[in-house]
Amino acid sequence: MIFRILLYVGLALLLPGLAALGFSLWEGPAAWSLDARTFWGVPISLFVFWIGIAHAGTLISAILLALGVNLDRRTSLLAELTTLCALVVAAAFPLMHLGVVENFYMVIPFADARGSFANVRSPLVWDFCCIAVYAVLSLVYFAIHLLADRFQSLEDLRRPMAWLLFPLVLWVHTIVSLDFAATFVPNWQGAFFPLYFITGAIFSGLAMVNVLLVAEGCRVRLLEKLMLACSFVMLLFWGWIFALRGEWNFSVFAFAALLPQLWWVSSVRESAFGRLAISLSVLIGLWLERYYLVLPTNPETFGWVDAGLIAFSLGLFTTLLVFLRVKLRKPIEGGELVFGELDEKQAPVVEHHTEPLTSREFIVLRFPLLLGVLVALVYTLWAVASPAFETTAVGVPNVFPLFYPIVALVATIVLCARPAWNIGRGSRYLKIAFIVIATLFAFLAGMFYAGGSSTPSKFLTGVEIPAEGDSAVVPDSLHARAIWNARCSSCHGVDGKFNEKFIREFYPVPQKLTAERLDSLGEDSLVHVIMGGRANMNPYVDRITEAEARALVRYMRSLAPAHIPAPETNETAPETNETAPETNEAAPETNIPAASSDPQQTESLQQSSEVTQ
Amino acid sequence: MIPLMNAFACLLALAVTVFYWRSPLRIFKETVIIVGSLALFCVYSYFAGDMTDPQMQHYPFRMLALALCFSTTALPNKRRRYLLIAEVMWLWIEFFGGIALYYQGVDMPWTRILALAVSVLGSTFLSRISHEMEFALMAYWIAVWVFF
Numbered sequence: 001m002i003f004r005i006l007l008y009v010g011l012a013l014l015l016p017g018l019a020a021l022g023f024s025l026w027e028g029p030a031a032w033s034l035d036a037r038t039f040w041g042v043p044i045s046l047f048v049f050w051i052g053i054a055h056a057g058t059l060i061s062a063i064l065l066a067l068g069v070n071l072d073r074r075t076s077l078l079a080e081l082t083t084l085c086a087l088v089v090a091a092a093f094p095l096m097h098l099g100v101v102e103n104f105y106m107v108i109p110f111a112d113a114r115g116s117f118a119n120v121r122s123p124l125v126w127d128f129c130c131i132a133v134y135a136v137l138s139l140v141y142f143a144i145h146l147l148a149d150r151f152q153s154l155e156d157l158r159r160p161m162a163w164l165l166f167p168l169v170l171w172v173h174t175i176v177s178l179d180f181a182a183t184f185v186p187n188w189q190g191a192f193f194p195l196y197f198i199t200g201a202i203f204s205g206l207a208m209v210n211v212l213l214v215a216e217g218c219r220v221r222l223l224e225k226l227m228l229a230c231s232f233v234m235l236l237f238w239g240w241i242f243a244l245r246g247e248w249n250f251s252v253f254a255f256a257a258l259l260p261q262l263w264w265v266s267s268v269r270e271s272a273f274g275r276l277a278i279s280l281s282v283l284i285g286l287w288l289e290r291y292y293l294v295l296p297t298n299p300e301t302f303g304w305v306d307a308g309l310i311a312f313s314l315g316l317f318t319t320l321l322v323f324l325r326v327k328l329r330k331p332i333e334g335g336e337l338v339f340g341e342l343d344e345k346q347a348p349v350v351e352h353h354t355e356p357l358t359s360r361e362f363i364v365l366r367f368p369l370l371l372g373v374l375v376a377l378v379y380t381l382w383a384v385a386s387p388a389f390e391t392t393a394v395g396v397p398n399v400f401p402l403f404y405p406i407v408a409l410v411a412t413i414v415l416c417a418r419p420a421w422n423i424g425r426g427s428r429y430l431k432i433a434f435i436v437i438a439t440l441f442a443f444l445a446g447m448f449y450a451g452g453s454s455t456p457s458k459f460l461t462g463v464e465i466p467a468e469g470d471s472a473v474v475p476d477s478l479h480a481r482a483i484w485n486a487r488c489s490s491c492h493g494v495d496g497k498f499n500e501k502f503i504r505e506f507y508p509v510p511q512k513l514t515a516e517r518l519d520s521l522g523e524d525s526l527v528h529v530i531m532g533g534r535a536n537m538n539p540y541v542d543r544i545t546e547a548e549a550r551a552l553v554r555y556m557r558s559l560a561p562a563h564i565p566a567p568e569t570n571e572t573a574p575e576t577n578e579t580a581p582e583t584n585e586a587a588p589e590t591n592i593p594a595a596s597s598d599p600q601q602t603e604s605l606q607q608s609s610e611v612t613q
Numbered sequence: 614m615i616p617l618m619n620a621f622a623c624l625l626a627l628a629v630t631v632f633y634w635r636s637p638l639r640i641f642k643e644t645v646i647i648v649g650s651l652a653l654f655c656v657y658s659y660f661a662g663d664m665t666d667p668q669m670q671h672y673p674f675r676m677l678a679l680a681l682c683f684s685t686t687a688l689p690n691k692r693r694r695y696l697l698i699a700e701v702m703w704l705w706i707e708f709f710g711g712i713a714l715y716y717q718g719v720d721m722p723w724t725r726i727l728a729l730a731v732s733v734l735g736s737t738f739l740s741r742i743s744h745e746m747e748f749a750l751m752a753y754w755i756a757v758w759v760f761f
Contacts, residue, residue, distance in 0.1 A: 167701075174709050181713035189717055191671035191710035222640075229644035236651055243659050244670065397712045397721060 002215050007322045014315025020308020024096055032305045035295040042306040043093040045294040046313050048176060049204065049287050050090035051131070052197070055173045056205015057083030058138045060223070061145075062165040065158065073145075075220050077332045078325075079209050080142040085320045086208075087135045089313050094127065105448050109383065109402060112449050117386050123179040126401040130172040133405035137165055137412055144416075146331045153419045160365045160415055168408045173201045175401050180293070187245065187296045196237045200286060203230035203256070207282035212321075214276045224263055224275070227282065231260040249292050255285025368414035372407035379406055477558070480551035483544060488552070496559030515560045518553075526553045614662040614669070616759070622672075623758045625657060626680040627751075633684035651677050667717050671710040678703035682754050686747040696750075697736050704729040725761040732757070 024031040024043075034041045061076040095101050107128040109118045118125045141161050148155040177197035180188035190196065206227045213219055235257045242248045259281040268274035325332065380399050424430040485494060518526070530549040531541040540549065614622075629650040634643065654673035662669045681699040688695055707729060711721045732753060739746065 170705070174705070178709065178712060182716035189667070189670070189713070191667065191713045192674050193713060194709040195671075195674055195706065225640050229640060232644060232648045233651075236648055236655070239652070240655050240673065243655065244664060397715050400708075401712070 002217075003322050003326055006215065006318055010315050010318030010320075010322060012315070013311040014319050017308050017310075017312025017315045020305045021092075021096070021312050024305055024309065025101060029097065032309065033295075033301040033303060035297050040097075040294045042291070042295075042309050043097045045287070045290040046309060047090050047093035047097070048197075048290045048294065050086045050093075050313060050317070051176055052173065052201035052204045052286070052290075053208045054083045054086035054090055054138075054205075055134075055169050055198075055201045056203075057081070057086065057209065058134075058141060058165055059169045059202060060205060060209060062141065062162040062169065066162040066166045069222075071220070071222070074216075074332060075209070075213065075218075075223075077142070077145060078212055078216070079205075080138065080145060081321065081324055081328070081332075082205070082208055082212065083138050084135075084142060085317050085324065087131070087138065088320060089317045091131065091135075092316075093309075093313075094124070108448055110448070111386060117383070120383060120402070121398045123175065123182050123401075126175045127179060129402050130168075130175045130405045133409045134168055134172045137161070137168060137408060140412060140416060141165060146328070149331070151419070151423050153422060156364070157415060157419060160368075161412065163365060164408050164411055164415075167404060170198055171401075171404045173198050178401065185296075187247070188293075190241070190244070192237070192240065199230060199233050199237065200289065203227065203234055204283060204286045206230060207279040207286070210275060210279040211283070214272050214279070217272075219272075219275060224269065227279075228260060228263045231257050231282075249289070252285050252289045252292065255281045255288060257285070259285075364415070365411070368411035369407065371414055372410035375410045376403045376406040477551070477555060480548070480555035483548055483552055484555050487540065487544070488556075492556075496556060515557065518557050518560055523550060523553050526556075614658075614666070614672070618661040620759055622654075622657060622661065622676055623679065623755055625654070626676045627683050627755075629653065630680050630684040630687070633680070634688060647677070650680060654680075667714050667719055670714070671706060674706050675703070675710075678706050679754060679758055683751060686742070686750060692742050693736065693739050696739075696742070697733065700729065700733045700736060704733055722761070725757060728757045728761050 029041070032041045032043065057079040060079045061071065064071050065076070095104050098104060107118050107122075107125050109120055109125050109129055111117050120126075141158075144154045144157050144161060148158065174194040174197070177193040181190055181193040183189075206223050210219075210223055210227065213223070235253075238248070238253060238257070260278055262268045262274065262278055265274075268278070380396075380403060383399050383402075384396075420434075424434055484492075527546060527549045530544075530552060531546065544552075632646050632650070651673060654676040658669060658672045658676070662672060678699065682696070682703055685692060685696040685699045704726065707722060707726050711719075711726065715721050732750075736750075742750075
C-alpha cells in the first residue's frame with residue numbers, strides 16, 4: 001500500500017517535472033535562474049544533493065561491510081538500490097547544465113579520431129570519469145549482492161568489492177567537492193571541502209535510508225546514531241566556515257543540525273512519524289545548504305523551471321526506486337531474511353597473529369589491484385604526453401583525480417571475470433546478455449571515437465548547405481552564418497559572445513572578441529587559426545575551404561561589438577590568476593598551433609592567438 | 614603559522630589522543646570526543662595562525678588526522694588496519710587539500726605527500742607493532758609534521 005502511494009506521489013511530481021526538463025533542454029541554461037557570480041544554478045545544487053545520496057547508499061553498505069560492521073541484508077540492499085536510483089537522477093543535471101547536451105561525450109578523457117582530448121584540467125572531466133566508474137561498480141556490487149544467494153562464488157566477491165568501493169566512494173565525492181574548490185569563486189575556496197562534502201553526503205544518505213526504512217515499517221538504530229553523530233560533525237564544519245568567511249545560514253542550521261537533536265527525545269525516535277520528520281528535516285536542510293552554496297548571491301528569480309526541476313528529481317527518484325523495489329521484492333526480501341538478520345555468516349574470530357598481506361582479501365585483491373595500478377599509470381603517462389597537451393600545461397594534479405577510478409574499474413573487471421565466466425558458461429541468457437552488453441559498449445566506444453558530425457545540417461542551421469565541389473564560390477553571409485552555427489557556435493555562441501556554460505567549464509575562459517581587436521589582427525591571421533586550429537580548437541583545414549574561413553571571419557566581425565566592458569563577475573580573477581600555475585592569461589603566449597612550421601605563419605598565429613583564446 | 618606554533622599544534626594533537634578509544638567504546642562518546650578535539654583544533658588554528666593564509670583552510674583537519682594516527686598506536690586490536698586508514702586519511706587531506714590550494718596558486722606540498730605515501734606503503738608491511746615501532750612511527754609523523 002505504501003509503495004502504491006509513493007508511486008502515485010512520484011508520478012505526480014515527475015510528470016509536471018518533465019515539462020520543466022523539456023523546457024530546460026530546449027532553452028538551455030537561460031531557462032533556470034543562474035547565480036550572477038558563479039554561473040551555476042539549481043541543476044548543480046540538485047546534482048550535488050543527489051550525488052551525495054548516491055554515494056552514501058553504497059558507502060553505508062560497502063564501508064560497514066569492509067570494516068566488519070554487520071548490517072542486515074535488506075537494509076544494505078535498500079541502501080544500494082538508493083545509490084543506483086540517485087545516480088540516475090544526479091547524472092541528468094550536469095548534462096542539462098552543459099547547455100550543449102549532444103556534446104557531452106567531449107568530457108570523456110580519451111582521444112578521438114580527430115586527435116581531440118578532453119581538458120583534464122577541468123573538474124567536469126574528473127566528474128564524468130569518476131561517476132561513470134562509480135555507477136558501474138555500484139551496479140556490479142548490487143548485482144553480486146542480489147545473486148549471492150543463488151551463486152555461492154559471488155558471496156566471496158562481496159568483501160573485496162567493498163574494499164574497492166570504500167576508497168572509490170570517498171574519492172568520487174572528493175572530486176565533486178573539487179568542482180567547487182578548484183574554481184576562482186571566493187566562497188568556494190576551501191581545502192577542507194573534500195571532508196566537508198563527504199560528511200554531508202554521508203549525512204544526507206543516512207537520512208534518505210532512514211526515510212525509506214520508515215516506508216518499509218522498520219528502523220535500524222545504528223543508522224539513527226550515525227545520523228546524530230553526523231549532525232555534530234556538520235555543525236563543526238559550518239562553524240569553521242563561519243570562522244573563515246563569516247558565513248552562517250540559520251535555516252540550514254535549524255533543519256540539519258538543530259532538529260536532528262530530537263533523536264535524543266525517546267517519544268520522537270520511537271514514533272515512525274517522528275523519525276520520518278527528522279530525516280526529512282535533514283534532507284531539506286542539506287538541500288538548502290547545497291542551494292545556498294551553489295547560488296551564494298541567492299537570486300530572487302526562483303521560477304517555475306527551478307521548482308519543476310526539483311519536482312522532476314524527486315519524482316524520478318521516487319518512481320524509479322518504488323518500481324525497482326517492487327520488481328525486486330523477492331530477491332530483496334528473500335524467503336526467510338528479515339530486518340535485523342545479519343547479512344553474511346560471522347567470520348570466526350582468529351586469535352593468532354596474521355602475517356601482513358596474507359589475509360584472503362589481500363590475496364584476492366592483490367593481483368587485480370596491481371593490474372589496475374599498472375593500467376592507470378600507463379594511462380596517466382599517455383594522457384600527459386598526449387599531443388593535445390603540447391601547448392597546454394598539464395600536471396600530475398590535473399590527471400591524478402582519474403587515477404583511482406581507473407584502478408577500481410580494472411580491478412573489478414579482473415576480480416569478477418572468473419566468477420562471471422563460471423556462472424555465464426552454464427546459462428544461455430547470461431551469454432546473450434554479455435554479448436549484448438559487449439556489442440553496446442563497442443558501439444558507444446566507436447561513436448565516441450568517431451566524434452560528432454562535422455557536416456552542417458539543415459536541421460541545425462535552418463539553411464541549405466551547398467554540396468561539396470562548390471567551394472570555389474565565395475560564400476555569402478547566410479552561408480557563413482550556417483557554418484558558424486554548425487561548427488563554431490557550440491563554443492563561441494550563436495551570437496559570438498561564447499557559450500558561457502560550455503566554455504567556462506571545459507576550457508580556459510577566452511578573451512572577448514571586440515571589433516577593435518579583430519581589426520587590429522587582420523583577416524589572414526584569423527583564417528590561419530581557423531584552418532590550423534589551436535590548443536582547444538580543432539583544425540578545420542580539411543573540412544572547410546579558405547573562402548569559407550574568410551567568410552567566417554567576416555561573419556565573426558559582424559557579430560563583434562565595438563567595445564565590451566569587463567564583466568563584474570571577473571573582478572576577482574586577475575588577483576587569483578597572478579599566482580596560479582596555469583592561468584588563462586598565460587595560455588595565449590604558449591598556445592601556438594603545433595601544425596605551423598612556417599616562421600611567418602607562426603608569428604601571425606602568435607598574434608591571432610590572443611584573439612581566439 | 615610560525616614554526617613554533619606549528620610544533621605546538623603537533624603537541625596538542627598528541628595530547629588529545631589520551632582521550633581517544635577508551636573502552637568501553639560507544640559511538641556517541643567517541644564522536645563527541647573527536648568532534649570536541651576538532652573544535653579545539655579549530656579554535657587553536659584560528660588564534661595561532663593567520664586566517665588569510667590559504668593553507669590554514671584545512672589546518673585543523675590535518676591536526677585531527679595526525680591525532681588519529683597517534684591514537685591508533687594505542688589500539689588493542691587490528692592496529693595495522695586502523696593505522697593505515699588514519700595514515701591514508703591524512704594523506705587524503707594533504708593531497709586533495711593540496712589540489713584545491715594548487716588551483717588557488719599554492720604549490721603542492723609534494724615532500725609531505727611523498728613522506729606520507731612512503732609511510733602508508735611501509736605500514737602495509739608492518740608485522741607486529743612493537744613499542745619500539747610505535748615510537749618510531751610517532752617520531753616519523755612528528756618529523757613529517759614539523760619539518761615538511
